[in-house]
Amino acid sequence: MTSSGQPTPQLRVQTVLASSTLSLLAHLDPSDPQLWMREGHGIAGIGTAVRLEFSGASRFHDAADAWRRLVANAVIDNQVNTLGTGLIAFGAFTFADHSAQTSVLRVPRTIIGFVDGTSWVTRIRLASETDFDPLPTATAYGPEFRVNLRTGSMTPDGFKAAVADATSRIDRGDLSKVVLARDVVAKLPAGADLRRPLCDLARGYPSCWTFAVDGFFGASPETLIRSLDGTANARVLAGTMPRGRDGQSDEVTSIALATSRKNLEEHEFAVRSVQEALTPYVTDVVASEMPFTLKLPNLWHLATDIEATLTSAATSLDLVAALHPTAAIAGTPTPDAVALIAELEPFDRGRYAGAVGWLDASGDGQWAVALRCAQIDSNNVVTAYAGGGIVSGSDPQTEYEETNIKLQPIIDALG
Numbered sequence: 001m002t003s004s005g006q007p008t009p010q011l012r013v014q015t016v017l018a019s020s021t022l023s024l025l026a027h028l029d030p031s032d033p034q035l036w037m038r039e040g041h042g043i044a045g046i047g048t049a050v051r052l053e054f055s056g057a058s059r060f061h062d063a064a065d066a067w068r069r070l071v072a073n074a075v076i077d078n079q080v081n082t083l084g085t086g087l088i089a090f091g092a093f094t095f096a097d098h099s100a101q102t103s104v105l106r107v108p109r110t111i112i113g114f115v116d117g118t119s120w121v122t123r124i125r126l127a128s129e130t131d132f133d134p135l136p137t138a139t140a141y142g143p144e145f146r147v148n149l150r151t152g153s154m155t156p157d158g159f160k161a162a163v164a165d166a167t168s169r170i171d172r173g174d175l176s177k178v179v180l181a182r183d184v185v186a187k188l189p190a191g192a193d194l195r196r197p198l199c200d201l202a203r204g205y206p207s208c209w210t211f212a213v214d215g216f217f218g219a220s221p222e223t224l225i226r227s228l229d230g231t232a233n234a235r236v237l238a239g240t241m242p243r244g245r246d247g248q249s250d251e252v253t254s255i256a257l258a259t260s261r262k263n264l265e266e267h268e269f270a271v272r273s274v275q276e277a278l279t280p281y282v283t284d285v286v287a288s289e290m291p292f293t294l295k296l297p298n299l300w301h302l303a304t305d306i307e308a309t310l311t312s313a314a315t316s317l318d319l320v321a322a323l324h325p326t327a328a329i330a331g332t333p334t335p336d337a338v339a340l341i342a343e344l345e346p347f348d349r350g351r352y353a354g355a356v357g358w359l360d361a362s363g364d365g366q367w368a369v370a371l372r373c374a375q376i377d378s379n380n381v382v383t384a385y386a387g388g389g390i391v392s393g394s395d396p397q398t399e400y401e402e403t404n405i406k407l408q409p410i411i412d413a414l415g
C-alpha cells in the first residue's frame with residue numbers, strides 16, 4: 001500500500017537512446033516543471049505517472065518503503081543503463097517533521113535525459129494503459145515576467161532580533177549553533193512560464209543543482225548525498241562571505257573566510273554531523289582535513305567534500321533519512337536547534353532546507369540540501385527562503401546581509 005492507503009501501482013518503464021540531443025528545459029511543462037540539472041547535464045520530467053505524498057517524522061522512511069514496493073511491482077526495460085535511466089522518482093521533502101506542507105515522490109510519464117554526451121528518453125505508464133505517451137514537443141517560452149519579492153512573515157528587524165536572541169542562548173550554553181532563516185513572498189502572474197526562472201538559475205549558477213519538483217524550485221550548491229554503484233559522496237557547506245568588489249578584495253575575502261574562527265567552527269559542526277550520520281552505512285570515509293573555499297557568483301562558502309564506500313544496501317533515500325537535518329541547516333545539538341528554529345521562526349519552512357533530488361530503481365540517486373529556493377502554492381504565491389548559521393559571536397546585521405546575498409539567485413530569477 002502507498003502512504004495514501006492505495007494499492008501500489010504497477011508500472012511499465014522503457015528507456016531508449018534518443019536519436020538526437022533533446023533540450024531538457026524546452027520540453028518541460030511550463031506550469032509544472034520537473035528538473036534536476038547541473039552544468040547542462042541532468043534529467044527533465046514531464047507529466048505524472050505516480051505522485052505519492054508523505055508527512056510526519058517517518059516521511060523519509062515511508063517514502064523509501066513505498067519506493068521499494070513501487071520498484072518491485074515495475075517491469076523495466078532499460079536499454080541505456082547509465083546514471084539517471086530507467087525508473088526514476090523526483091522527490092522533495094520538508095525540513096520539519098511537523099510541517100503542514102507535504103513531502104512528495106513523483107514519477108513522471110516521460111523523462112528526457114542528457115549526461116556525458118548520452119541522450120535518452122524514458123517512458124512510464126501504468127500496466128493498465130496500452131500505450132506510452134508520445135514524446136512531448138519542445139515549446140517556445142512564454143512571456144518574460146517580473147515580480148518583486150517583499151518581506152514575508154519574518155521582517156528584517158524580526159530576523160535580527162531572533163539572531164540576537166539565539167546568540168544569547170548560545171552564550172548561556174543552551175546549544176552551540178542554530179541556523180535561522182527568513183522568508184520573502186510575491187504573487188506570480190497567472191500562466192507564468194516557470195521554465196524562465198529555471199533557465200536563469202541554470203545559466204547564472206551552472207555549478208549548482210538547478211531543480212524543480214512539485215512547484216518547488218531553486219539552485220542549490222550543497223550536495224546532501226549522491227550514491228552510485230556502492231560509493232557515496234556529499235559536499236558540506238557552512239561558513240559564508242560575500243564576493244569582493246574586485247579581484248584583490250575578492251581574494252582577501254576568501255582568505256578571511258578560510259581563516260575565520262567563527263566560520264571554521266560553524267563549518268566543523270556541519271562536517272561532523274554528516275560524518276556521524278553516515279558512519280553506520282559506510283566505510284573508508286575520505287574528507288579533506290581543511291575546508292576549501294567554494295566560489296559562487298554571489299558568495300564564498302567554506303566547503304568540505306566527503307567520499308565513502310557504502311557497506312549496506314541502503315538506498316539514497318535511506319541515507320537522506322539518516323543525514324537530515326544536518327548541522328548546516330539546523331544546528332548543534334540537532335534536537336535543541338530544531339526546537340529553537342520552531343520557536344524563533346514565525347513560518348513553516350516547508351521544503352526549504354529539506355532534501356530535494358531523485359532516485360532510481362536500484363536506490364542510487366542524487367540529493368541536494370534544498371537551498372536558494374522558492375515554493376509556489378496553489379494561489380500562485382511564491383515564497384523564497386534564506387538563512388545562515390548562528391554561533392557565538394554572530395552579528396545580527398551581518399547575518400541579515402548574508403540572507404540577502406543568499407536570496408539573490410531567486411530574486412534575479414524572478415525579478
Ligand SMILES: C=C(O[C@@H]1C=C(C(=O)O)C=C[C@H]1O)C(=O)O
Nearest residue numbers: 237238239240328386387388389
Ligand atoms: C541556510 C542556508 O545555507 C546554509 C548555511 C550556510 C552558512 O551559514 O554559512 C552556508 C551554506 C548552507 O549550508 C541558506 O542558503 O538558506
